[in-house]
Amino acid sequence: MIDKNKINQSCKFISDKGGKHLDVIIVLGTGLNKVADIFKSKIKIPYSNIPNFKFSTAPSHKGNLLIGNFSNLNVAVMQGRLHLYEGYTAQDVVYPLYVLNQLGAQNLVITNAAGSLNKKLQTGNIALIKDHINLTGKNPLVGKNNSEFGTRFPSMNNAYDRELIEDAQKVSLKHKLAIETAIYAGLLGPNLETKAECNMLRKMGADLVGMSTVLEVIAANYLGMKVLGISAITNMSNLFHAQSHKQADIEKAALKAENKLVTLLKNLLPKL
Numbered sequence: 001m002i003d004k005n006k007i008n009q010s011c012k013f014i015s016d017k018g019g020k021h022l023d024v025i026i027v028l029g030t031g032l033n034k035v036a037d038i039f040k041s042k043i044k045i046p047y048s049n050i051p052n053f054k055f056s057t058a059p060s061h062k063g064n065l066l067i068g069n070f071s072n073l074n075v076a077v078m079q080g081r082l083h084l085y086e087g088y089t090a091q092d093v094v095y096p097l098y099v100l101n102q103l104g105a106q107n108l109v110i111t112n113a114a115g116s117l118n119k120k121l122q123t124g125n126i127a128l129i130k131d132h133i134n135l136t137g138k139n140p141l142v143g144k145n146n147s148e149f150g151t152r153f154p155s156m157n158n159a160y161d162r163e164l165i166e167d168a169q170k171v172s173l174k175h176k177l178a179i180e181t182a183i184y185a186g187l188l189g190p191n192l193e194t195k196a197e198c199n200m201l202r203k204m205g206a207d208l209v210g211m212s213t214v215l216e217v218i219a220a221n222y223l224g225m226k227v228l229g230i231s232a233i234t235n236m237s238n239l240f241h242a243q244s245h246k247q248a249d250i251e252k253a254a255l256k257a258e259n260k261l262v263t264l265l266k267n268l269l270p271k272l
Helices: 004-016 033-038 090-102 162-174 195-204 214-222 247-271
Strands: 024-028 040-046 064-070 073-079 107-116 126-134 180-186 208-210 226-236
Touching: 004 090, 024 033, 024 090, 033 064, 033 073, 033 247, 073 247, 090 214, 107 214, 107 247, 126 162, 126 214, 126 247, 162 226, 162 247, 180 214, 180 226, 208 226, 214 226, 226 247
Parallel strands: 024 073, 024 107, 107 226, 126 180, 180 208
Antiparallel strands: 040 064, 064 073, 107 208, 126 226
């Protein structure tokens, strides 16, 4: 169970720095840091300065909390996230969402870099996550429940808010972004998947695979937040080839998808 006193300590620190009355949280995945440039009047707080926050160690995850404004919305941008493969617990991974939700945020836009298991989803594009499969073996809600935060058995029937997906699809059509919807499989990592594992995931119904997102989405639904999930497709899984992927190639592909993500968010955020 996440400690309410620790949350209050973190909230006070962020609030004292100017992070009050938040509306939206945006979590930036691998290679997607430039999205933060669309926000005005940014306050930058390194995770390492915030009481009880852990710090990011994954490549390109800067480990900063940015507080900015866009279209009269107060937005908290997480430049980087925590992953289980870094040695953190499921509760560590989702802790920032508890804090930012307590500061008012009721909407979560969560992004990631993902590998494609579906030929329709090509590298350099983005996809809207419509559902997920949690294969991490972990769940952030395990342990004693604090009913102040949420119910013991939260529904995941609308884990990725259908109205937000529809709004994003309308923006996509208007701006000719050609965004598909997809099912995301979240694995523990940090190694990329074997060919047999990719084949299994595809047969299970997954279109994309990655090492994040699912725990945060579980926690966000538990906290009563609306979630929009967006994947930047950074590589085709080895269902389709026999070559090895390098982190630098994955980050380069994420940059190609970033312009589409910026266009989507600029035109979608005012609808939240």
